[in-house]
Amino acid sequence: MQQSTRQLGPEDVRALGEIVARGRGRPKVHTDEEQRAKIVRLALDLFIRNGYGATSMDDIAHGCHISKRTLYRLFPRKIDLFAAMVEEHCHSMLDFPPHDSRVPMETQLERVFLVDIGPEAEQQRAGFIRMTLIESRHFPELRQVVRKEGGDKSKALLADWLTEGKALGLIAVEDTKVAAGILMDMMFGAVALKTGQGEEWPGDADRPAYMRQCIRYFVNGIRGR
Numbered sequence: 001m002q003q004s005t006r007q008l009g010p011e012d013v014r015a016l017g018e019i020v021a022r023g024r025g026r027p028k029v030h031t032d033e034e035q036r037a038k039i040v041r042l043a044l045d046l047f048i049r050n051g052y053g054a055t056s057m058d059d060i061a062h063g064c065h066i067s068k069r070t071l072y073r074l075f076p077r078k079i080d081l082f083a084a085m086v087e088e089h090c091h092s093m094l095d096f097p098p099h100d101s102r103v104p105m106e107t108q109l110e111r112v113f114l115v116d117i118g119p120e121a122e123q124q125r126a127g128f129i130r131m132t133l134i135e136s137r138h139f140p141e142l143r144q145v146v147r148k149e150g151g152d153k154s155k156a157l158l159a160d161w162l163t164e165g166k167a168l169g170l171i172a173v174e175d176t177k178v179a180a181g182i183l184m185d186m187m188f189g190a191v192a193l194k195t196g197q198g199e200e201w202p203g204d205a206d207r208p209a210y211m212r213q214c215i216r217y218f219v220n221g222i223r224g225r
Contacts, residue, residue, distance in 0.1 A: 032074060035066070035070070035074060036074050036075075036084065037088075038064060039060065039064050039066075039071065039074065039075065039081065040081070040084050040085050040088050042060060042063045042064050043055070043060050043081055043082075043085060044085055044088075044089070044124075044128065046059060046060060046063060047082075047085070047128075047131055047135075048124065048127040048128060048131050051131060051134070051135055052078075052082060052131065052135040052139060052142065053135060053138055053139060057071060057072070057078055060081070079141060079142070079145065082142060082145060083145045083148075083149050086132070086145055086146055086149040086150045087149045087150075087153070089125075089128055089150070090149075090150055090153060090154055090157075092114070092117075092121065092124070092125055092128075093113075093114065093125065093154060094112055094113060094114065094154055094157065094158065095111060095112060095114055096112060096157060096158075096161045097111050097112070099161075099164055099165050099168055099170055101168070101170060105165075105170065105171070105219050106212070106215050106216060106219050109183075109215045109218070109219065110211075110212060110215060112158070112161065113187055113211060113215070115208045115211045115212060115215075116208060122207065126207075129188070132146055132150075151184070154184065155177070155180045155181055155184055156180075158180040158183065158184065159176045159177045159179070159180035160176075162176040162179055162180055163176045182218070183214075183215075183218050186214040186217070186218060187211060187214050187215075
């Protein structure tokens with residue numbers, strides 16, 4: 001009987017390594033949810049560093065020390081991974097604490113927009129925004145993903161939060177959906193206009209101060225007192 005002489009390729013070696021690793025002692029089992037979270041974190045770093053187009057699924061599988069078979073089972077396409085990343089990144093852009101009548105609305109909105117996050121988190125947030133906007137110019141299909149999983153969901157969550165504040169008598173706006181869109185444009189719209197054109201996001205040297213200024217204008221308006 002003739003034996004196969006096919007050499008093992010990199011994918012075979014990686015898959016074999018996973019089998020061997022599982023056979024050593026007590027296997028460490030990761031759920032699909034844990035694997036997905038790990039992949040999203042690693043892919044985020046690669047996309048920010050190299051760009052969406054320049055990062056292959058091979059790069060991601062290698063960086064996560066998993067086989068491509070596992071990667072494609074969890075994320076059939078690279079754009080599916082990008083969508084999961086955008087959805088996850090929303091949590092680093094906005095947070096929604098319960099309304100508190102004892103806390104000024106400006107302070108509450110600063111918490112919503114995570115104005116005072118640490119330097120490392122701020123760097124990653126800014127890097128993700130820039131990468132997304134730049135890569136969307138080269139890959140138009142990403143725009144719909146960003147709008148659906150990022151912008152639309154974020155605005156809807158913000159509108160819901162404003163609606164709760166309105167019901168409590170803390171906010172006086174006619175249409176919370178419109179108000180949410182205006183505030184999101186004030187906070188992040190400048191990035192879409194300037195990123196990739198050799199200019200920095202306004203307030204880049206002191207972005208928290210710029211974001212606080214946007215919030216003050218939104219809360220207080222520009223009408224003379």
